[in-house]
Amino acid sequence: MHSLSVRRAAVLGTVALLGFAGAAALGSTPAYAKANSQVSVVHGIPGQPVDVYVNGKKTVPDFQPGKVAGPLSLPAGEYDIALTKPGEAIGSALLKVDNAEVPGDANISLVAHLNAEGRPALTPFVNDTSRVGAGKARLIVRHAAAAPAVDIRAGGEPVFEGVTNGKEGKADVDAGTVSADVVLAGSDTRVLGPADLDLKEGTATVVYAIGSAEDKTLDIVSQTIDGLHSAPGGVPSGDGGRADGNSTLPWYGAGAVGILLALLGLTRLATGRR
Amino acid sequence: MIIRRGALSLVALGVALAVAAGIGACRSQPAADFGAPVATTPPATVKKPTIRDGALPKAGPVDAPARLRIPALDLDATVDAVGIDAKTGDFAVPPSVDRVGWYRYGPGFAADAGSIVVAGHVDSAAEGKGAFFRLGGLKAGDAVTLTGPDGRERKFEVVARERYRKTAVPLDRYFARDGAARLTLITCGGPFDAATRHYRDNVVVTAAAVEEAR
Numbered sequence: 001m002h003s004l005s006v007r008r009a010a011v012l013g014t015v016a017l018l019g020f021a022g023a024a025a026l027g028s029t030p031a032y033a034k035a036n037s038q039v040s041v042v043h044g045i046p047g048q049p050v051d052v053y054v055n056g057k058k059t060v061p062d063f064q065p066g067k068v069a070g071p072l073s074l075p076a077g078e079y080d081i082a083l084t085k086p087g088e089a090i091g092s093a094l095l096k097v098d099n100a101e102v103p104g105d106a107n108i109s110l111v112a113h114l115n116a117e118g119r120p121a122l123t124p125f126v127n128d129t130s131r132v133g134a135g136k137a138r139l140i141v142r143h144a145a146a147a148p149a150v151d152i153r154a155g156g157e158p159v160f161e162g163v164t165n166g167k168e169g170k171a172d173v174d175a176g177t178v179s180a181d182v183v184l185a186g187s188d189t190r191v192l193g194p195a196d197l198d199l200k201e202g203t204a205t206v207v208y209a210i211g212s213a214e215d216k217t218l219d220i221v222s223q224t225i226d227g228l229h230s231a232p233g234g235v236p237s238g239d240g241g242r243a244d245g246n247s248t249l250p251w252y253g254a255g256a257v258g259i260l261l262a263l264l265g266l267t268r269l270a271t272g273r274r
Numbered sequence: 275m276i277i278r279r280g281a282l283s284l285v286a287l288g289v290a291l292a293v294a295a296g297i298g299a300c301r302s303q304p305a306a307d308f309g310a311p312v313a314t315t316p317p318a319t320v321k322k323p324t325i326r327d328g329a330l331p332k333a334g335p336v337d338a339p340a341r342l343r344i345p346a347l348d349l350d351a352t353v354d355a356v357g358i359d360a361k362t363g364d365f366a367v368p369p370s371v372d373r374v375g376w377y378r379y380g381p382g383f384a385a386d387a388g389s390i391v392v393a394g395h396v397d398s399a400a401e402g403k404g405a406f407f408r409l410g411g412l413k414a415g416d417a418v419t420l421t422g423p424d425g426r427e428r429k430f431e432v433v434a435r436e437r438y439r440k441t442a443v444p445l446d447r448y449f450a451r452d453g454a455a456r457l458t459l460i461t462c463g464g465p466f467d468a469a470t471r472h473y474r475d476n477v478v479v480t481a482a483a484v485e486e487a488r
Contacts, residue, residue, distance in 0.1 A: 042328065059323065066328045135358030135379065174360075175379065177333060198333040201357075201379040202451075205331060221328030229379065231445035233363040238462035239471040240397030243407060255295030262288025268281035 034104025040070035044113035044144045044210030045120055046217040053082040053090050062086045066210075068223045076104035081122065083112055095120045109223060111208065113144035116165040118212055123166050127204065127225055134232045137175040137199035140206045142168040147213035149185040154178045154197075161185065175201035182209055192218055202229025309414055309434030311447065311480040312454040337382025341421040342374055342392055346412060351405040353392060353420075365460075371395040371404035380449055383422040388451040390420070393460040399471065406461035410435065410477045418457060418481045430457045430481035437463055443476045455483040 041052055043065050052060035052069070060069045079100050082093040095112065100122075102108065107127040115121040125142060132138050141152045143163045152160040152169055155178060160169025162185045181193030192209055199205050204225040211217035338355040356375035359366040368375045374394035381388035395404030416432040438444070448458045457480070464475030 060325070063325070068326045068328050070323045072323050134363060135360075175357075195330055198331050200331065200333075207330070208328075220330065222330050223326075223328065224331050227451070229449075229451065231449035232358055232365040232377075234440055235365045235367065235393050235443075235445070235460045235476055236362075236462070236472070237365075237367045237393050237406070237460065237476075238396035238398065238404065238466075238473050240399045240402065240404075241466035241468060241471070241473075242403060243396040243410075243463060243473070244466040252295070255292050258288045258291025258293075258295055260288065261291060262285045265281045265284030265286075265288055268284065269278060272278050272281060 034076055036073040036075050037102050037104060037106045037108055038071035039074050039102065039108045039110055040068055040223060041072075042068050042109055042111040042113075042144075042208060042221055042223060044111055044208050044221055046211045046215075046219060048094070048120075049086050050083040050094060050112070051086050051088070053080075053084065053093075055080050056082075056090060066219065066221050068221065071107070074102050076102055078102075081110070083120075083122070095122055097122050100124070107225065109206065111142070111144050113208070113210055114146040114212055116146060116148075118146035118214065121166075125168060125206075127206065128170060129204065129225060129228060131230045132172050132202060132204075132228050134230045135175055135201060136172045137201055138170065138172050138204035138228065139178075139197070139199055140168055140170045140204055142206065142208045145209045145211050145213065145218055146215075147191065147209070147211075147218060150182050150191065150209065151185050151187075152180060152182050154180045173199060175199055180207075192220060195220065200224070200226070202226065204228055305410065305435070307434075307436045309432075309436075309480065311434050311436070311458070311478075312456040312482050336378065336423075337384055338378065338423055339376050339383045339390070339392070339420045340423055340425075343419040343421070344412070344416065346416040347408050349405060351394065365391075365393050367393050367395060369398075371398045371401040374405050377449065381451055381455070383420060383426075383428065386455055388453060389448055389456050389458045391449060391458045391460065392420075396461045396463060396473070396477075404461070406459065406477075409459060409461045409479055410437070410463050412479050416481075418459070420457065429484045431484045432479055433482045434478075434480040436478045436480075437475050438478070439464070439474055440472075440476055443478070448478060457481040457483070 041060060043063050046065050049062055049064050051058050052063050063069060079102055080098045081100055082090050082096040084090055084093045107129045109125045109127055111123050113121060141160055143165050149162050149164045151158045163169050177196050177198050179194050180197050181190050183190050206223040208221045210221055211219045339353045342353050343350045352373045353376050354368045354373050355378040356366045357378055374392050377391040381390045394406035396406050397404045412432050412435055414432055418430040420428045459479040461477050462473035463477035464473055466473050
C-alpha cells in the first residue's frame with residue numbers, strides 16, 4: 001500500500017540527487033577523481049526503529065528515531081538504500097530508493113521522515129559546509145514533518161518564513177545561544193519550542209522538525225557539522241610605536257663618528273711624523 | 275711626541291667607538307626567526323559510522339585560561355576571554371595593555387589538540403608598553419605557563435618565533451583547531467607607520483605543551 005508513495009519518494013529522491021550532482025558538476029570542482037562524500041543518515045520517523053541497508057548491506061542496524069548516524073564516507077556513485085523494520089528481510093522494506101546518485105566531495109544528510117501527507121519519505125539534503133566568518137555560526141532549519149508551512153522564529157522574530165516540507169532555511173548568525181520556536185506560517189500558533197539553541201562558533205547546526213502535527217508527534221532532531229571556522233581578519237595589538245624595530249640608526253651614527261675620529265688621529269700621526 | 279700620543283689615543287678611541295657601534299647595531303636588530311610551529315596536520319583516522327543522539331546541542335563549560343606567566347619576560351598577566359571585534363572582524367585584543375586575550379572560540383586551557391591563542395599589546399599610544407612588549411625576545415626553550423580556570427597550571431616551552439607582515443601572516447595555521455596541542459602568542463612588531471599608527475608585522479611565538487594539564 002506504500003508502493004505509490006515509495007515510488008514517488010524514489011523518484012523525488014533520485015531527481016533531487018541528480019539535481020545536486022548536476023550542480024556539483026557545474027561548480028568549480030575539477031574533472032579528476034573526486035573525494036568521497038560524507039553522508040549522514042537522520043531518523044525522523046517517530047515510533048519506528050529501522051535497519052538501514054546500503055546496496056543490500058545492513059549498514060545501520062536497529063536505528064532509533066531521533067538519532068543521527070554517520071557520517072559514512074561514500075565514493076561518488078549510485079546507491080540502493082532501503083529501510084526495514086529491525087530484523088525484517090530487505091524484500092519487505094518500509095522504504096526503498098534505488099539508484100540514488102551520490103555526487104563526489106559533498107556533505108549530505110539523508111533524512112528518513114514523513115512527507116506533508118504523513119507518508120514515509122527519504123530526502124537528501126546537501127549541507128553547506130563552506131566556512132563561516134570568525135565569530136559566526138550557521139543555522140540550518142529543515143521542515144521534515146507532516147505539518148503545514150511554518151515560520152521559524154529566533155528571539156520572537158521570524159527568521160525563516162513559509163518553510164514547507166522538504167525545504168530548508170539557512171543563515172550565518174553570531175555564535176551564541178538563541179531561543180527559537182516554530183509557528184504555523186503567518187501566525188502566532190506555536191507548534192514547537194521554544195528551545196534554546198546553542199550555536200557554537202565555526203559550526204553548522206542543522207535542526208529538523210519531524211513527526212506529525214495530526215498525530216501530535218512533532219519533535220526536533222539536530223545535527224552539528226564542525227570544522228567550518230575561519231581565522232580572525234587580523235590581530236591588531238599595538239598603536240604606540242615604542243617597539244619599532246628600526247633602532248639601529250643611532251649606532252650607525254656612533255660608528256661613523258668613531259671612524260672619523262680614527263681617520264683624524266691617523267692624519268695627525270702622518271703629519272706629526274713629517 | 276705629545277702630538278703623536280694624542281693622535282694614537284684618538285685612533286684607539288675612534289676604532290673602539292666604531293667597533294662598539296658595530297656590535298650595538300648588530301645587537302639591536304630584531305633577532306632572527308627560529309623554529310617551526312608545531313605540526314598542524316592531524317594523523318589520518320578512519321571514521322566508523324557512529325550513532326549520535328539528535329538532541330539539541332548544549333553549551334559546554336568554558337575552559338578559559340586565567341593567567342599567563344613567562345618568567346623570561348617577568349610577565350604575569352591576567353587573561354581575558356575575548357572574541358571578534360564586530361566592527362572590524364579582527365581579534366578583539368583587550369584594550370588594557372596589562373591584560374592579554376585568549377581567543378574563546380578556539381581551543382581552551384586543557385585542549386588536547388589545536389592552537390590555544392593568546393594575543394596582547396606590544397604597546398599602546400594611550401598606555402605605553404604592553405604585556406607583550408618584549409615577546410619577540412623569547413628564545414627556544416623558554417618556559418610559558420598558563421593557569422586554568424580552577425588554578426591548575428599547564429606548562430609550555432617556546433619552540434618557534436616568527437615575524438610576518440600582517441598582509442602575509444598565515445593566521446589559518448595559528449588559529450587551527452587541530453594538530454598537536456600548542457600555545458600561540460601573538461603581538462605586533464616591525465616598523466611602525468606613524469601616519470596610520472600601525473605596526474607592519476605580527477610577531478608570533480609558538481610554545482609546545484610539555485606536559486598534560488593536571
